Amino acid sequence: MVPPKTRSSGPVTTETTRDIFLFIPNLIGYSRVVLAMASIAVMRYHPKVCTWLYSVSCLLDAFDGAAARKYGQSTKFGAVLDMVTDRCTTSSLICFLCCAYPTYAIFFQFLVSLDLASHYMHMVAMLSTGAGSHKKVEKESSRLLSLYYTNTRVLFVVCAANELFFVALYLASFPLRSPPHLGYLFGIPLSYKTILAVTTFPIWFFKQVLNVIQMVRAAQTLALFDIEERARTGAATAKSK
Template sequence: MTKSTTHLRRRGSIDVVDAKVAVDLATAQTYSENVFLFVPNLIGYSRIILAAVALHYMNYHPIYSTLAYCISCLLDAFDGHAARALGQTSKFGAVLDMVTDRCTTSCLLCYLSSAYPNWALAFQFLISLDFSSHYMHMNSSLVTGSRSHKQVDSDVSWILSLYYDSRTLFLVCAGNELFYIALYLMKWVHTPLSVTLGVNGGILSNITWPEVMAILCGPVCFLKNVVNVVQLWKASKVLVGVDLAERAKAREEEAQLAKKS
């Protein structure tokens, strides 16, 4: 057996559950174990509602919009803990969480594209990078049998392994979102920080508190998008490696059939 085929293994439930069977199981599930009603998934639905509220107020009420958006993002830190504590981890919940993150951030970036038209192309690039990176990574996790897209071995990528540590993930994602929120608030807040704090002169006389937040969180946003590039590249290599392994296995099976015939 060639080296490329020695590492082939089953992919768990993805290979053994037929789509029609899965639909029937989801339709017939009981209230006592309804995945749609798992606590972490209920948290996910509340995040979607809060994100919708934030988007509704985004164009004319920055306080309501910012509060709803921030609460939606903060709840992201609790659904994973709830899933593990209650034994309610699920593939649906993992995908719901990731899709909610991507869509919420993308909607804010769409608003920033209209608020800063000269930077629209940059925001469009960030949306595309975010979606493509996570889509490729999710698929590479599925085809290699990983139970979660957040489980990355250090021998695959030490950067991603470090990034998906729960504490690192929270800090980087929070800093990234705070940077975008700061850009949003910069369109609404024009009072210098010196006036807000009641101090005289200095550098604070020409800068607002959202601008300070953007300066502090900007490097974190840059780091997050570097990770997105790494994630996109590593996921692409994993998918190509799976293709090569499957092609090698197919050739080996064809050779064995040719010998038998």
């Protein structure tokens, strides 16, 4: 079956959906999916293997965007693939934390809900306004979100710290095979897991604040879009009569 050609009102193109699917950044995205699925498969039994697979999958997120810009292959499909992969990967890890720390399951469920809701609403809001990408956030909308999405270094550091915090909690859920060699702090045994969790916590917390801001801004953007849409169709005028 031959895939349909791209519909466009602009210049005639010979590209097909197959071409879009085989763009270099999208191929990188597929490899991220495979690595993430492999990490989930061994998450319960092999923490070190899982951490490596999970980390590589997350690191590749920094390369698909660079490849898209370098080769002129930025697409809506690629943007959605990137967003969906990030959300599914992080959500899967947090789901494991719900089982590893049942006392805090409600807290982790809240984090998953906030993460999914804010990013989904943001993606829909940006595409509805014709932005073309969820990363094209204007400063007038939110300075923090604009800095987060437009500055690649800030984006990388915040995302990396967010994932590393969850990874640290994941690793800490497994019992130590040998006593920690880093001493104690206020009676708490120090290890690379606890140090990783403590050092990444401030940036992780900042990421949660960004999620809240992102969800609120997306809701406002969608509401403004609704007002404009209703004004064009005359729905608001009809209701006032």
